[in-house]
Amino acid sequence: MTQDYPVYPYLGVVQKGVQQPIAFPPQHQDQAPGMEWAMNPRPIFDYAGYKGSGKLKGKVALITGGDSGIGRAVAVAYAKEGANLTIVYLNEDRDAQETKQYVEKFGISCLLIRGDLREPTTSEHAITHTIEKFGRINIVVNNAAVQPYTKDIMDVSNDQLDDTFRTNVYPLFYMTKAALPYLKKGSSIINTASRVAYEGEKNVLDYAASKGAVVSFTRSLALSLVEKGIRVNGVAPGPAWTPLTVSTYPADDVATLGTDIPMGRAAQPFEVAPAFVYLAANESMYVTGQVLHVNGGIIRQS
Numbered sequence: 001m002t003q004d005y006p007v008y009p010y011l012g013v014v015q016k017g018v019q020q021p022i023a024f025p026p027q028h029q030d031q032a033p034g035m036e037w038a039m040n041p042r043p044i045f046d047y048a049g050y051k052g053s054g055k056l057k058g059k060v061a062l063i064t065g066g067d068s069g070i071g072r073a074v075a076v077a078y079a080k081e082g083a084n085l086t087i088v089y090l091n092e093d094r095d096a097q098e099t100k101q102y103v104e105k106f107g108i109s110c111l112l113i114r115g116d117l118r119e120p121t122t123s124e125h126a127i128t129h130t131i132e133k134f135g136r137i138n139i140v141v142n143n144a145a146v147q148p149y150t151k152d153i154m155d156v157s158n159d160q161l162d163d164t165f166r167t168n169v170y171p172l173f174y175m176t177k178a179a180l181p182y183l184k185k186g187s188s189i190i191n192t193a194s195r196v197a198y199e200g201e202k203n204v205l206d207y208a209a210s211k212g213a214v215v216s217f218t219r220s221l222a223l224s225l226v227e228k229g230i231r232v233n234g235v236a237p238g239p240a241w242t243p244l245t246v247s248t249y250p251a252d253d254v255a256t257l258g259t260d261i262p263m264g265r266a267a268q269p270f271e272v273a274p275a276f277v278y279l280a281a282n283e284s285m286y287v288t289g290q291v292l293h294v295n296g297g298i299i300r301q302s
Contacts, residue, residue: 023259023266024241026251032146034243036068036095043241044268045073050080052106055281057082060134062126062179064088064117064171065144067096069242070192073269074141074276075110079103081277083139086111086130088122090144095243109133117144117171118163120178127178137182139280142172142214143192147207147248161206168210172217185229188280191218193236195295204248211236215291222289231288233279238295239266262297 025040036043061078065071066087072095075085085103087110089096100110111133115122130137146167150156172191183189196204197211215234222232239245239258245266246254258266275292278284 023257024254026255027246028249028251028254029243029247032148032247033065033068033090033092033144034245034247035092036072036243037098039241039243039246043069043073043243044270045273046076046102047270050077050270050274052077052080052082055081055277055283056139059083059138059280060086060130060136061139061141061280062086062088062130062137062175063141063143064175065192066141067092067099067112069244070237070240070269070272071141071143072099073273074143075099075103076270077273077277078139078280079106079108079110081281082108083280084109084111084134086113086126086133086137088113088115088117088126088144090114090116092243117174118166120174123171123174123178126175127182131182136184137179138184138187140175140179140183140187140189141192141276141280142175142189144168144171145192145207145210145244147204147244149203149248149250150205151203153205156206164206164210165213168207169213169217172214176221180230183228183230186282186285187230188284189221189225189230189232190276190279191232191234193218193234193291195236195238195293195298197236198293199298218291219289226288231279231285233284233287233289234291235272235275235279236291236293236295237267237272238293238298240272241266241268258296261295265296267294267296 067089113126194211196208218234
């Protein structure tokens with residue numbers, strides 16, 4: 001599974017009788033989280049032109065949702081920079097095994113943890129096994145999320161609202177509390193936010209609200225941990241070609257994903273990953289409480 005610099009299938013192609021560019025073939029996955037192996041075309045999670053320089057050599061990173069999408073791209077970039085990995089995922093076994101095989105080609109070790117992050121014990125289990133295997137943890141990437149699609153607030157059931165926050169917000173508390181006793185000065189926590197936390201999105205109302213909570217959590221935790229020398233930051237991606245997208249939006253929306261933003265296209269996951277590398281590396285040691293926007297030119301206050 002070799003990936004080179006991307007050729008974006010369908011990007012900017014105007015089919016006969018269609019007045020807008022087609023970004024990707026229309027598709028939808030009913031199961032959330034989605035499966036990367038079933039997407040057409042497959043997301044580009046690695047760029048052969050990215051050469052690691054040892055920025056994370058000797059470090060250990062835990063990535064939730066690291067089996068696919070942006071999480072997989074972050075895992076690949078971290079592996080290229082020399083970090084050993086723990087990947088926590090729900091039930092996407094095929095994607096997780098594929099990611100493990102790919103990242104270990106770079107000479108690092110990858111531990112897979114299958115579990116439901118809505119349960120506090122999953123975070124405790126993941127940290128315990130990370131320490132048992134690697135003896136330390138230096139980087140925590142809170143990335144896993146769900147993104148239900150609803151057209152009206154009246155369609156957001158109480159159960160859905162509860163599930164969205166239990167998946168997207170609560171685990172940030174659980175994982176941070178589990179990891180904190182082992183994080184030393186120089187460690188980094190990075191949370192995946194979203195452009196919708198800043199500009200809103202009417203069809204993913206509870207997701208957008210949860211990502212707003214992620215931003216506030218990031219800023220508040222940064223202030224809480226700054227005296228310990230532990231930095232806390234976030235990354236807010238714009239539209240990206242990931243399993244989360246195809247398991248959220250109707251097929252017709254997928255066909256025009258990202259065509260309304262300044263760059264005219266969605267991101268491929270590998271284009272978002274370098275922001276996570278920067279925030280984990282010593283080069284960003286003066287950065288905390290910030291959110292980096294990787295969104296194709298959408299101008300928002302951070």
